[in-house]
Amino acid sequence: MTKHKIEIKKIENIAARQVAFSKRRRSLFKKAEELSTLCDAEVALLVFSATGKLFQHSSSSVEQVIEMHKNVHSSIDKSYLPTMEFQMRNEVADKTRELRKLNGEELQELKFQELMKLEERLLKGLTRVLKAKDERMANDITALKRKEEDLMRENRRLLQIADEQGTSFKLGSD
Known part of the structure; x- marks a missing residue:
């Protein structure tokens, strides 16, 4: 029997809802x-039922994981995130310019060196591309010669x- 997709909405039948929960x-x-x-992750999971009952699971202790979250969250330097995003944008722009130069574009700004x-x-x-192409051709020729010998036999x-x-x-x- 295969699983069938159910519509995600509140289950109206209280008993069925409790079983599903x-x-x-x-x-x-x-x-x-x-x-x-x-x-090897620290995991804390808190679930409150419709009646308000608490269910919890944690890889160590829920309190330790919550404290770890507070420490990490408070130690993040909020000004660092925009700086990091700015650096990423600059790096992408640099790589894009480098790629254009490799394609023979935007060369007028370059010095002779x-x-x-x-x-x-x-x-x-x-040179690497030509070497790879030559190896591929040699392999193909060898395979074709082997096939020719098989066909002749x-x-x-x-x-x-x-x-x-x-x-x-x-x-x-003929």
């Missing part, structure tokens, strides 16, 4: 435990069978 709570706690074990270095980088890259075998049966075939180009 109980089953899903156990599944949720199991997933939290798996996350903690597999990833920079153009020489760019040419050297491109030649090294081209098969052709000789079929000709031998035809001779044994008294049928003659002529080899050659």
Whole structure:
């Protein structure tokens, strides 16, 4: 029997709601435990039922995890985040400019020495590409030669069978 998708909305039947809560709570706690074990993560999970009853699961103690959260949250320098975003944008812009130069665009701003270095980088890259292409072609040629030999053997075998049966075939180009 396959699982079918249910519509996510409040379950009106109180007994069915309680059963679903109980089953899903156990599944949720199991997933939290798996996350903690597999990833060596500190996990704290608090769940309040509709009646206000508290259910909790934690990899160590809930209080320790909450305290850890408070310490980490208060120690984050809020001004650092925009700076980090600014640095990321600058890095992306730099890499974009570098890629354009490698594509032969926006070269007018480069000095002669920079153009020489760019040419050297491109030649090294081209050498690697040509080497990879040559290796691929050599492998393909070897595979085709092997296939040709197999086909020639098969052709000789079929000709031998035809001779044994008294049928003659002529080899050659027509």
